[in-house]
Amino acid sequence: MTTRQNGRPSQLFRNLNAKIASIPMILTALVIFLGGTAWTVFYSFTNSKLLPRLNFIGLDQYERLWAAPRWMVAIENLAIYGVLSLIFSLVVGFLLAALLDQKIRFEDTFRTIFLYPFALSFIVTGLIWQWLLNPDFGIQGVVRGLGWESFEFDPLYNAEIVIYGILIAALWQGTGLIMCLMLAGLRGIDEDIWKAARVDGIPMWKTYVFIIIPMMRPVFITTLVIIASGIVRVYDLVVAQTSGGPGIASEVPAKYVYDYMFHAQNLGQGFAASTMMLLSVIIVIVPWAYLEFGRRRHV
Amino acid sequence: MSDPAALNVAASGFEAVAKDVSDPRGAKPRRVLSRRNIFLYGTLILIAVYYLLPLYVMFVTSLKGMPEIRLGNIFSPPVEITFEPWVKAWATACTGLNCDGLSRGFWNSVRITIPSVVLSIAVASVNGYALANWRFKGADIFFTILIVGAFIPYQVMIYPIVIILREIGLYGSLWGLVIVHSIFGMPILTLLFRNYFTSVPEELFKAARVDGAGFWAIYFKIMLPMALPIFVVAIILQVTGIWNDFLFGVIYTKPESYPMTVQLNNIVNSVQGVKEYNVNMAATILTGLVPLIVYFASGRLFVRGIAAGAVKG
Amino acid sequence: MTSVSVKDLSLNFGNISVLKDLNLEIADGEFLVLLGPSGCGKSTLLNCIAGLLDISDGQIFIKGKNVTWEEPKDRGIGMVFQSYALYPQMTVKGNLTFGLKNAGVANDEIERRVVRTADILQIQPLLERKPSQLSGGQRQRVAIGRALVRDVDVFLFDEPLSNLDAKLRSELRVEIKRLHQKLANTMIYVTHDQIEALTLADRIAVMKGGLIQQLDTPHAIYNHPVNRFVAGFIGSPGMNFLDGELEVGVSAVVKIGEMPVPVDRYTFNGSGRRTGPTVLGIRPEHIAFGDSAGAMPFSHEVDVEIVEPMGSDTLVWTRLDGQNLSFRVDAERPLQTGDRVRIGFDPARASLFDSATGNRI
Numbered sequence: 001m002t003t004r005q006n007g008r009p010s011q012l013f014r015n016l017n018a019k020i021a022s023i024p025m026i027l028t029a030l031v032i033f034l035g036g037t038a039w040t041v042f043y044s045f046t047n048s049k050l051l052p053r054l055n056f057i058g059l060d061q062y063e064r065l066w067a068a069p070r071w072m073v074a075i076e077n078l079a080i081y082g083v084l085s086l087i088f089s090l091v092v093g094f095l096l097a098a099l100l101d102q103k104i105r106f107e108d109t110f111r112t113i114f115l116y117p118f119a120l121s122f123i124v125t126g127l128i129w130q131w132l133l134n135p136d137f138g139i140q141g142v143v144r145g146l147g148w149e150s151f152e153f154d155p156l157y158n159a160e161i162v163i164y165g166i167l168i169a170a171l172w173q174g175t176g177l178i179m180c181l182m183l184a185g186l187r188g189i190d191e192d193i194w195k196a197a198r199v200d201g202i203p204m205w206k207t208y209v210f211i212i213i214p215m216m217r218p219v220f221i222t223t224l225v226i227i228a229s230g231i232v233r234v235y236d237l238v239v240a241q242t243s244g245g246p247g248i249a250s251e252v253p254a255k256y257v258y259d260y261m262f263h264a265q266n267l268g269q270g271f272a273a274s275t276m277m278l279l280s281v282i283i284v285i286v287p288w289a290y291l292e293f294g295r296r297r298h299v
Numbered sequence: 300m301s302d303p304a305a306l307n308v309a310a311s312g313f314e315a316v317a318k319d320v321s322d323p324r325g326a327k328p329r330r331v332l333s334r335r336n337i338f339l340y341g342t343l344i345l346i347a348v349y350y351l352l353p354l355y356v357m358f359v360t361s362l363k364g365m366p367e368i369r370l371g372n373i374f375s376p377p378v379e380i381t382f383e384p385w386v387k388a389w390a391t392a393c394t395g396l397n398c399d400g401l402s403r404g405f406w407n408s409v410r411i412t413i414p415s416v417v418l419s420i421a422v423a424s425v426n427g428y429a430l431a432n433w434r435f436k437g438a439d440i441f442f443t444i445l446i447v448g449a450f451i452p453y454q455v456m457i458y459p460i461v462i463i464l465r466e467i468g469l470y471g472s473l474w475g476l477v478i479v480h481s482i483f484g485m486p487i488l489t490l491l492f493r494n495y496f497t498s499v500p501e502e503l504f505k506a507a508r509v510d511g512a513g514f515w516a517i518y519f520k521i522m523l524p525m526a527l528p529i530f531v532v533a534i535i536l537q538v539t540g541i542w543n544d545f546l547f548g549v550i551y552t553k554p555e556s557y558p559m560t561v562q563l564n565n566i567v568n569s570v571q572g573v574k575e576y577n578v579n580m581a582a583t584i585l586t587g588l589v590p591l592i593v594y595f596a597s598g599r600l601f602v603r604g605i606a607a608g609a610v611k612g
Numbered sequence: 613m614t615s616v617s618v619k620d621l622s623l624n625f626g627n628i629s630v631l632k633d634l635n636l637e638i639a640d641g642e643f644l645v646l647l648g649p650s651g652c653g654k655s656t657l658l659n660c661i662a663g664l665l666d667i668s669d670g671q672i673f674i675k676g677k678n679v680t681w682e683e684p685k686d687r688g689i690g691m692v693f694q695s696y697a698l699y700p701q702m703t704v705k706g707n708l709t710f711g712l713k714n715a716g717v718a719n720d721e722i723e724r725r726v727v728r729t730a731d732i733l734q735i736q737p738l739l740e741r742k743p744s745q746l747s748g749g750q751r752q753r754v755a756i757g758r759a760l761v762r763d764v765d766v767f768l769f770d771e772p773l774s775n776l777d778a779k780l781r782s783e784l785r786v787e788i789k790r791l792h793q794k795l796a797n798t799m800i801y802v803t804h805d806q807i808e809a810l811t812l813a814d815r816i817a818v819m820k821g822g823l824i825q826q827l828d829t830p831h832a833i834y835n836h837p838v839n840r841f842v843a844g845f846i847g848s849p850g851m852n853f854l855d856g857e858l859e860v861g862v863s864a865v866v867k868i869g870e871m872p873v874p875v876d877r878y879t880f881n882g883s884g885r886r887t888g889p890t891v892l893g894i895r896p897e898h899i900a901f902g903d904s905a906g907a908m909p910f911s912h913e914v915d916v917e918i919v920e921p922m923g924s925d926t927l928v929w930t931r932l933d934g935q936n937l938s939f940r941v942d943a944e945r946p947l948q949t950g951d952r953v954r955i956g957f958d959p960a961r962a963s964l965f966d967s968a969t970g971n972r973i
């Protein structure tokens with residue numbers, strides 16, 4: 001620091017208006033995002049029931065959590081749902097984008113159709129698919145009505161496959177977004193790459209696999225993060241489609257947290273479960289942030 | 300073409316084409332029904348049908364009477380069109396105690412969405428402007444926390460917010476929910492506005508400072524009029540997002556002020572009484588109508604809005 | 613009288629020092645050009661003077677008043693930007709009056725000044741238009757008007773002509789010069805274009821690496837550059853540099869290879885003569901050719917390698933002791949690759965630099 005002459009305006013009041021305008025952001029960042037998260041993690045080590053109490057019981061809540069069959073079902077569902085929705089969203093989203101990128105006519109119309117489900121809420125989506133998958137009147141009923149009496153397609157009423165029924169609805173709702181992100185990525189690639197590949201006589205699928213997709217790495221990573229953070233939050237869809245049923249077969253962590261916090265009056269358990277959700281997000285985000293920002297700093 | 304030699308060459312060229320088709324000349328032949336096109340458009344149309352079918356089924360179901368639904372096929376168009384399910388869904392369907400249909404939820408959602416959209420955008424746009432043009436020490440740290448916070452599962456922050464709202468006496472009220480929506484809309488909106496204002500040439504901002512405009516004068520007189528498109532994007536983003544919210548609505552409001560999505564779920568998934576699928580579908584369409592209208596009316600801007608999530612600062 | 617005065621100005625961004633202990637005195641009515649390659653700190657210095665950047669140390673005076681911590685609007689400056697920076701949603705008139713309205717100037721006074729400014733810059737027909745309806749040249753005229761209308765003593769120009777095409781640039785250059793002659797305001801003008809600097813400036817400050825290399829009249833900078841950087845930056849086509857050895861015996865000579873170039877007529881810097889590796893700089897237009905070459909203190913026969921016709925004259929490339937050398941000849945002289953010609957120059961017009969430091973000796 002160099003010496004300052006007297007009369008220099010105070011650092012605190014410089015850009016005062018900007019600081020005032022940033023108060024909501026600062027409060028949100030510090031109080032809600034940092035403070036709230038820390039609070040929840042902190043209280044997850046207590047035996048809070050109806051109200052938060054500072055009665056520490058160590059890792060008891062976590063032991064209880066991992067011993068609960070309901071939580072295990074929720075984790076298993078989340079794993080299946082997560083892996084499959086990642087794979088299908090990326091593959092289907094990319095294929096749709098590649099199809100739309102073929103300089104086709106009516107591109108806007110097709111894009112509008114593929115994306116509209118994204119404008120609908122998970123509740124609406126869930127209720128639509130609840131109706132379509134209704135065993136008596138939905139797809140199963142229609143196919144049986146056509147004469148194939150033994151046809152079975154009732155995911156929402158079959159504990160074994162209920163999570164796939166939810167997955168179908170989620171993909172219908174969400175792939176349009178992935179397609180849009182991918183399409184933006186494809187459009188961001190220099191036209192000359194395609195020209196060069198064409199002059200070199202490289203077939204289109206090879207150009208995609210060996211040139212375009214590697215070039216779209218950043219888009220894929222960003223998309224991955226967006227899908228992943230959505231997966232952990234999945235809640236409304238389950239509530240609308242199955243309410244967690246049949247039985248507890250379609251439980252997910254977000255619903256587990258909600259139920260324990262607001263219905264079972266077992267806050268400590270809810271806090272522990274939500275801390276586990278936070279942990280799973282950290283596992284996804286930290287490597288991504290490292291790849292994204294760590295490397296940029298080294299370059 | 301008065302030159303006879305040129306005419307000659309042209310004529311012989313023409314003959315060559317006539318005689319030998321394998322000698323290419325002129326426009327490359329293109330067939331509309333090439334195998335590639337049939338495959339391409341066939342696939343696209345098939346997928347489009349898959350995406351549209353649920354909407355269609357919902358619509359036809361809502362126009363049928365219950366006897367027809369029980370006997371018929373969900374894909375067949377209604378034999379006898381009835382609007383009764385729509386009227387019932389809107390005005391008389393029951394959710395637990397109330398039997399005044401979705402209309403109550405609709406108006407609740409309107410009362411939640413409008414102030415939430417206005418407040419969240421007002422706060423975030425000024426914030427993004429401050430971050431882009433009036434950087435102060437530490438601003439980037441708060442912004443980073445904000446953006447990272449966008450990935451934190453809501454479940455971790457739900458309960459502390461309940462406590463805060465209870466402390467300030469807003470728990471269960473519409474305004475409490477408005478604040479919650481503003482908080483959780485802040486990361487994406489601030490990012491959106493910050494990126495937009497950063498893209499405005501810095502010299503414009505400097506010129507305004509030389510012209511004696513301060514923080515608010517530059518915001519209102521220079522930046523705001525320039526940023527109208529991004530405001531539209533933000534409005535689209537927020538209207539659909541807040542209208543579609545379920546989790547915050549169910550946690551932070553009381554039953555009489557539940558938003559439409561919560562009420563819809565309560566109507567459709569209520570265990571009492573006979574399931575009226577046509578009413579349910581009408582109610583579902585009614586709830587999805589607002590975001591759908593926003594979507595179809597805004598077109599490309601909606602794409603920009605949702606892609607904003609992928610824009611990196 | 614001093615109009616703008618910069619004292620010991622330093623600016624650091626974190627650990628990076630952008631401007632180092634700059635001192636600059638600009639006289640009333642002077643046209644000073646800050647010239648340098650991109651990244652040399654010239655625009656940064658201008659932004660500091662305008663108050664758009666907070667400096668780390670030092671003082672800035674405008675009209676004798678210490679404005680180091682004043683807001684830009686209170687410094688009595690007008691500024692013109694490279695990208696014009698016109699407010700897109702306001703009309704031309706709105707652009708001109710925005711600052712005056714912020715300052716609370718009375719309406720009839722605003723009206724009077726707008727009329728006068730529009731008159732000077734001949735933009736009356738454009739007043740009701742939006743910037744998007746203007747051509748590049750018109751936009752820059754309005755941007756100048758926005759500075760003019762403020763009725764201030766000091767004008768700051770930040771590369772105002774860089775976004776214009778070559779023809780418009782030379783037109784507006786003349787116009788700015790005319791404006792300066794008419795208004796006699798102090799003008800500080802940042803550019804990387806040495807033609808603009810030479811044509812407009814009363815004095816030029818050549819900058820590099822956050823330091824002022826040389827501050828002098830265009831004539832002095834052109835003919836007596838203080839170091840190799842300034843010599844190479846000014847002039848197009850650029851100065852020739854020949855590596856040699858300075859030897860001081862009975863008379864001083866710079867030996868280019870085996871060729872002795874007598875430099876007795878060269879005016880050495882005060883530090884006096886010293887022997888050793890030396891760079892001889894000579895401008896292409898100071899090299900004589902043909903008959904007149906023989907009359908020069910130094911002359912030599914060379915082979916023509918490349919001929920570049922440039923319209924008004926022709927640049928000829930050759931080699932002297934294996935080092936590239938260019939000289940200018942009349943466009944009418946029929947020279948061809950392979951011709952053998954005699955060239956010569958007067959070392960009094962050359963510049964000698966220390967090979968190690970690059971400073972003039």
